[in-house]
Amino acid sequence: MFFIFGWNRPSITEYGPVKQELCYHCHNTEMWHLRKISRYFTLFFIPIFPHDSEILYLCPICNHGIQLSMADFESYKEIAQVNKACLENQITEEERAEKLDKISADVKKRQEERNLQDLEKSKSGLPLLQENLPRN
Numbered sequence: 172m173f174f175i176f177g178w179n180r181p182s183i184t185e186y187g188p189v190k191q192e193l194c195y196h197c198h199n200t201e202m203w204h205l206r207k208i209s210r211y212f213t214l215f216f217i218p219i220f221p222h223d224s225e226i227l228y229l230c231p232i233c234n235h236g237i238q239l240s241m242a243d244f245e246s247y248k249e250i251a252q253v254n255k256a257c258l259e260n261q262i263t264e265e266e267r268a269e270k271l272d273k274i275s276a277d278v279k280k281r282q283e284e285r286n287l288q289d290l291e292k293s294k295s296g297l298p299l300l301q302e303n304l305p306r307n
């Protein structure tokens with residue numbers, strides 16, 4: 172009996188246009204796209220589970236772009252979904268603007284919460300640090 176397995180079968184998910192950006196590579200101003208590449212562990216060529224993923228934010232013309240963190244991915248994904256719904260005439264331009272405002276407000280709130288958490292962490296870390304110092 173033998174098994175055929177592999178580690179790097181990529182699966183690409185396109186989320187659609189996010190924001191208009193000036194590309195640093197081809198110098199075109201276009202709606203950049205969000206793309207996720209997941210690499211799967213495969214058994215007999217069947218994808219079993221993803222072991223690695225990459226979130227890319229790309230220029231649609233030259234495919235150059237940046238890699239995003241998981242936290243940014245969630246909000247970019249929401250924006251892409253709203254834009255896509257508008258392109259497919261599921262929502263109006265006004266609804267799109269309203270939804271995008273809400274998303275950016277949420278992003279700002281999350282960032283503030285993160286900053287606050289960092290501040291709390293640095294505060295709580297301080298007494299520990301002092302305890303570890305040699306006493307005179």
Ligand SMILES: [Zn+2]
Nearest residue numbers: 194197230233
């Ligand atoms: Zn480009």
